[in-house]
Amino acid sequence: MTVSTDCQLNPDTRPDTDSEAYRQAYSRINGVVVVGETLAHHHFRRLARAIPADGAELLRLGQMEGNHAREFSECARNLGVRPDIRLAKQLFSPLHQLFRQSDERGDIPACLVIQCLIVECFAVAAYRSYLPVADAFARPITAAVIEDESEHLDYGEVWLKQRFEAVKDSVSAICLQALPTTLAILRALVDDMRVVGMDPYDLVASFGEGFQQSLETIGYGSSEAARLLRRAMAA
Numbered sequence: 001m002t003v004s005t006d007c008q009l010n011p012d013t014r015p016d017t018d019s020e021a022y023r024q025a026y027s028r029i030n031g032v033v034v035v036g037e038t039l040a041h042h043h044f045r046r047l048a049r050a051i052p053a054d055g056a057e058l059l060r061l062g063q064m065e066g067n068h069a070r071e072f073s074e075c076a077r078n079l080g081v082r083p084d085i086r087l088a089k090q091l092f093s094p095l096h097q098l099f100r101q102s103d104e105r106g107d108i109p110a111c112l113v114i115q116c117l118i119v120e121c122f123a124v125a126a127y128r129s130y131l132p133v134a135d136a137f138a139r140p141i142t143a144a145v146i147e148d149e150s151e152h153l154d155y156g157e158v159w160l161k162q163r164f165e166a167v168k169d170s171v172s173a174i175c176l177q178a179l180p181t182t183l184a185i186l187r188a189l190v191d192d193m194r195v196v197g198m199d200p201y202d203l204v205a206s207f208g209e210g211f212q213q214s215l216e217t218i219g220y221g222s223s224e225a226a227r228l229l230r231r232a233m234a235a
């Protein structure tokens with residue numbers, strides 16, 4: 001998949017990146033991005049230990065996530081903004097805790113759903129929503145990261161699809177736990193997304209569509225995937 005970097009707003013409608021409102025909103029959104037990518041780096045390192053046969057590949061994916069965190073930190077520095085890391089850690093804490101608990105009990109399918117399906121679908125939807133309103137420095141970085149996140153999503157889909165009947169119950173259970181915590185992160189940033197020019201409702205719709213597609217890819221029927229998604233997003 002190739003992502004164009006030419007999707008720009010008319011200069012008359014582009015957000016004012018120098019305004020205090022934009023800088024504060026960007027600080028919170030960028031903090032969530034940087035912390036999310038940093039946690040993804042740690043998650044893939046844990047997965048490399050849990051799935052030693054794919055260890056080298058998972059470490060490679062984790063390194064990519066670490067690079068993303070540094071690149072998005074550079075985007076903030078370019079605007080003279082400090083990411084709100086403290087808030088981001090608070091928002092991500094429930095989802096990260098679910099991952100750690102799943103890892104500690106050896107529930108590899110749940111770990112893969114959290115990181116490779118939920119987090120990656122979340123990231124792809126968010127970065128696609130941001131891309132049209134990104135500043136000139138952040139735009140090519142964001143486009144390149146979307147390509148990488150799609151690769152990470154593919155890894156989880158392939159692993160789960162190959163074992164679908166054996167892991168289905170675990171997948172369904174973790175979806176009902178982890179999706180509400182992910183949506184809580186989005187809800188906390190609704191006003192900030194509007195300030196930087198993103199449409200939070202389109203983002204949620206894109207996330208839902210992408211996640212349902214992933215469920216169907218790993219083995220759920222379309223109606224079954226839709227029901228599971230509705231249950232999880234209504235929780």
